[in-house]
Amino acid sequence: MSWKRxxxxxxxxxxxxxxxxxxxxxxxxxxKVLEEGSAKGWLASGEARLAFEQAKMQFAIRLExxxxxxxxxxxxxxxxxxxxxxxxxxxxxLMLWRISPGRSGFSYGLSRKSDG
Numbered sequence: 001m002s003w004k005r006x007x008x009x010x011x012x013x014x015x016x017x018x019x020x021x022x023x024x025x026x027x028x029x030x031x032k033v034l035e036e037g038s039a040k041g042w043l044a045s046g047e048a049r050l051a052f053e054q055a056k057m058q059f060a061i062r063l064e065x066x067x068x069x070x071x072x073x074x075x076x077x078x079x080x081x082x083x084x085x086x087x088x089x090x091x092x093x094l095m096l097w098r099i100s101p102g103r104s105g106f107s108y109g110l111s112r113k114s115d116g
Contacts, residue, residue: 024092024110025066028058045107047099052079055096055104068092089113
């Protein structure tokens with residue numbers, strides 16, 4: 001195999017490090033991360049240009065597409081929700097809230113389930 005083909009083959013192999021850097025799931029199209037690794041313990045926080053119910057639906061679609069399964073959803077009033085998603089030994093906590101009629105906020109964090 002020539003060195004050019006070897007480089008192309010290497011570039012086409014998915015890297016776990018690149019996948020981890022991309023995040024645990026793909027954000028909805030109208031969502032963007034504004035802060036990463038906050039002092040409050042969240043892995044990432046941001047805003048979505050989506051109404052609260054639309055944001056809930058779009059995040060669920062993206063999480064399910066990435067292999068996450070909803071474990072718990074706790075409504076904290078009409079416009080705030082805390083959700084727990086699992087994938088294998090990993091657990092993702094997602095907080096969604098209404099900022100204004102067409103904007104929602106989100107924060108998420110990751111942890112690994114313990115065997116005890």
